[in-house]
Amino acid sequence: VKYICEPLKEKGFMPGRDVFVAYSPERVLPGNILHELIHNNRILGGVSEESCRIIKDYYKLFVEGDIELTDANTAEMCKLTENAYRDVNIAFANEMAKMCQAAGINAWEVQKLCNKHPRVNILSPGPGVGGHCIA
Template identity: 65%
Template sequence: PGEDILLAYCPERVLPGRILAELKENNRIVGGVNEKSALEVKKLYECFVEGEIYTTEATTAEMCKLMENTYRDVNIALANELAMICEKIGVNAWEVIKYANKHPRVNLHMPGPGVGGHCIAVDPWFIVEKQPETAKIINLARHTNDGMPHYVLDKIRELTRDIVGRKKICILGVTYKPNIDDMRESPVIELIGLLKDSGDFETVAVDRHVDYEGSKERDLYGAVSGSHLLVLAVNHREFADVDFARIRNLMAVPRVLDTRNFWDMNRVEAAGLEFNLLGWGRKVNE
């Protein structure tokens, strides 16, 4: 390789839903097994890439890809840890992040029910496997994010502890991020499994983007009927303008848990629903 056959590694940096645009627009790294390979492959990418193209050696390019996703995973873990801390001390983590990010050198990510996808939830493990004794923060971040479905399960238990018998939980969204049809490594799938395995909950999920066995119900209002808790798990755009008054009348217990800070609390509560937010330690009826 590098003489008769030119070989290089060029990590993709594309956002689902904008793949073709970002293949053209984003800056790229070309890592060759030697300089000749890197320069020739750069010429190939210059045929369609409008962003900057940088050349390096192959292993460096591979490590760049892993670290790009690891950076995001660690940052999300920090946000999730902040959310758990804020719940214990009665502070709104989303407000903390909003104002902390006003600092010109701070860029906190957002908490949520976990991390999914085939990149962010996977790539850090390659570094941990290669250097387990050194990659301590990376390893801890992975365990923190992988633990979030369990943390949300505990919140659901807490919010439904006043209900006798089996509780019906309606979950909105099952994909690993909003407005896509990809469920790979989705933390919501794990959450649904945990709820089912507990034996205490009946679950129904709504997600028109995918054909998931647990989301056969395409109608939100049909799914939420008779439920004891509505969980906003994925902030799909179609969930932005739901009829909260109608939801209030359909639910057995008018109570919601927003894990994405997607809904406006005042709008939800004006419809007569109890509003709970992941990362906010506000007491109910406070």
């Protein structure tokens, strides 16, 4: 948001007063975009309370999930945190699979058995981290 607001200020526009700027992290699964856009909860961060109000009123036209309001920087940090969390979990699954392979253990069985614990959700090992919203 900083990189959008600074040039606006340089041109004499005050974000949150003259121009209303907001950020909403992308939280959709490719192939299911419309459903998730409508039904998933959303984080909306504005550079001012008025920016938040305007973007929330717009999102309420099509979002059925909960809408959480915050400032724009916090909303951006939420997206970075979500991506890092997913990246770490993918890396963990892949490292576990490499250790299992080295020890002659079936990684898929380890995953299946560990995931029987109610607070464990090890992802499936795969080719690594990627995708349009993480990479």
